[in-house]
Amino acid sequence: MEIEELIIELFNIGCVKFGEFTLKSGLKSPVYFDLRILVSYPKLLKLASVIFAKKISDESIDFDIVCGVPYGAISLATGLCLEINKSMIFKRKDAKSHGTKNLIEGIYKPNDRCLIIDDVITSGISILETIEGLRDHGVQVKDALVLLDREQGGPENVIANNVKIHSVLKTSDVLNILLKRNKINQEMYNKTQEFLNVNRNVSVPTKPVKEKEISFEERAEITNNKMAKKLFQIMSLKQSNLCFSADVESFDLLLKLADEIGPNICILKTHIDILNDFNMDKVQELVNLSIKHNFLIFEDRKFADIGNTVKSQYSGGVYKISQWSNFVNAHSIAGSGCVQGLKEAALQYDEPKGCLLIAQLSCKNNLIDKTYTEKTVKLAEEHSDFIFGFICQNKLTDNPGFIHITPGIQFNENNGMSDNLGQQYTTPEMAILQNKCDVIVVGRGILKSENPAETALKYKNTAYEAYLKRLNL
Numbered sequence: 001m002e003i004e005e006l007i008i009e010l011f012n013i014g015c016v017k018f019g020e021f022t023l024k025s026g027l028k029s030p031v032y033f034d035l036r037i038l039v040s041y042p043k044l045l046k047l048a049s050v051i052f053a054k055k056i057s058d059e060s061i062d063f064d065i066v067c068g069v070p071y072g073a074i075s076l077a078t079g080l081c082l083e084i085n086k087s088m089i090f091k092r093k094d095a096k097s098h099g100t101k102n103l104i105e106g107i108y109k110p111n112d113r114c115l116i117i118d119d120v121i122t123s124g125i126s127i128l129e130t131i132e133g134l135r136d137h138g139v140q141v142k143d144a145l146v147l148l149d150r151e152q153g154g155p156e157n158v159i160a161n162n163v164k165i166h167s168v169l170k171t172s173d174v175l176n177i178l179l180k181r182n183k184i185n186q187e188m189y190n191k192t193q194e195f196l197n198v199n200r201n202v203s204v205p206t207k208p209v210k211e212k213e214i215s216f217e218e219r220a221e222i223t224n225n226k227m228a229k230k231l232f233q234i235m236s237l238k239q240s241n242l243c244f245s246a247d248v249e250s251f252d253l254l255l256k257l258a259d260e261i262g263p264n265i266c267i268l269k270t271h272i273d274i275l276n277d278f279n280m281d282k283v284q285e286l287v288n289l290s291i292k293h294n295f296l297i298f299e300d301r302k303f304a305d306i307g308n309t310v311k312s313q314y315s316g317g318v319y320k321i322s323q324w325s326n327f328v329n330a331h332s333i334a335g336s337g338c339v340q341g342l343k344e345a346a347l348q349y350d351e352p353k354g355c356l357l358i359a360q361l362s363c364k365n366n367l368i369d370k371t372y373t374e375k376t377v378k379l380a381e382e383h384s385d386f387i388f389g390f391i392c393q394n395k396l397t398d399n400p401g402f403i404h405i406t407p408g409i410q411f412n413e414n415n416g417m418s419d420n421l422g423q424q425y426t427t428p429e430m431a432i433l434q435n436k437c438d439v440i441v442v443g444r445g446i447l448k449s450e451n452p453a454e455t456a457l458k459y460k461n462t463a464y465e466a467y468l469k470r471l472n473l
């Protein structure tokens with residue numbers, strides 16, 4: 001009954017017009033729906049919002065935020081958000097040339113699941129443009145809800161891009177009710193039905209809106225995690241996605257390598273307990289080099305104990321890791337208490353600190369399985385203010401805020417596809433292009449080469465070129 005009432009009211013206020021109209025696709029149509037008028041009818045807008053809310057609940061549509069397609073659906077999306085208490089964003093038709101230059105207005109998080117709201121769908125082109133803009137910003141889109149489907153192929157065009165269209169009304173519903181209630185005559189009904197019958201498939205002149213790769217620079221913008229932001233900024237500025245694993249026993253050698261290789265890396269990874277001559281003065285020299293060459297220090301400590309213990313291991317003892325490292329890593333085996341313990345210790349610092357979770361290992365016969373990896377990703381999502389990525393062998397989540405860091409990398413020509421203690425290697429290209437990781441970790445591939453600085457530069461260039469290739473640049 002609500003639907004019938006809605007159709008009659010839409011007709012009464014002039015939202016449904018009969019005559020000859022040229023559509024966005026160029027087609028001449030005997031019927032035109034102008035739902036923008038709704039903005040001036042609060043009662044009707046309210047009714048549409050209630051009907052939308054019911055549809056969402058009936059069809060169990062799951063989402064975090066709502067995006068209205070400008071201009072026609074802005075008022076509809078606003079009405080719906082007030083009804084269901086969800087927040088809203090919208091994609092501008094053009095980016096602003098001043099101020100924030102935002103293309104998306106409103107607050108959203110990377111990986112938010114967004115429900116698109118539109119007034120009318122014909123070919124689906126406006127919705128496809130909106131999907132493209134949202135996906136470019138890391139927002140997920142799986143559903144769109146429209147008030148009216150003109151039945152001209154829109155839903156079919158959109159579903160091809162992995163988004164389902166839910167519609168409240170179809171043109172034929174409107175025609176049937178208007179005929180039944182004597183608002184149109186049989187001739188007008190037949191003419192419009194005939195038009196629909198021959199124009200059921202309006203093709204869209206667009207390329208498929210694939211879930212696009214986004215650059216490190218864009219990911220720096222999107223993420224709310226300060227550590228991830230800093231790392232993405234360094235990667236983008238230095239054009240480097242190389243992490244050097246400085247697994248040496250002498251602190252002087254570590255400092256020498258950090259100075260030589262520092263300009264070409266985004267991260268220097270330490271195993272501080274390998275050093276024979278650890279002392280805090282030399283740690284300060286390492287920190288100075290990290291500032292001089294703009295890289296981050298990652299202590300590969302692999303914490304794996306109860307929260308209270310890891311908190312002390314991180315901030316106390318001989319190494320006082322939290323004082324000088326930008327970030328650390330932890331096994332997820334001990335669960336959220338371990339992450340929470342590290343997070344609490346990190347809170348005492350003004351500068352950002354972060355942690356990676358070990359979701360996969362590079363060594364042969366390790367005990368990590370698919371479920372463990374999936375649970376690790378979930379744990380990271382629950383602590384995304386502190387956890388900003390993974391030690392892994394392939395991309396694990398589409399959330400662009402998480403960084404995928406991959407050890408076990410060597411060039412093929414080094415003939416080092418494994419060592420005799422179970423380490424397994426893949427190439428930089430495989431890791432970045434095929435496995436879609438972001439950062440490669442190279443230790444012996446650099447350390448055992450004749451000229452570590454030169455070799456590091458080769459790894460840096462190969463890995464960054466692979467990343468640019470992934471972006472299609």
Ligand SMILES: O=c1ccn([C@@H]2O[C@H](COP(=O)(O)O)[C@@H](O)[C@H]2O)c(=O)[nH]1
Nearest residue numbers: 245360361362363407408442443444445
């Ligand atoms: O799965 C993992 C996790 C960490 N590592 C560490 O990375 C380096 C790799 O050194 P290479 O000399 O390049 O083999 C090393 O410090 C490991 O502890 C890893 O290899 N695999």
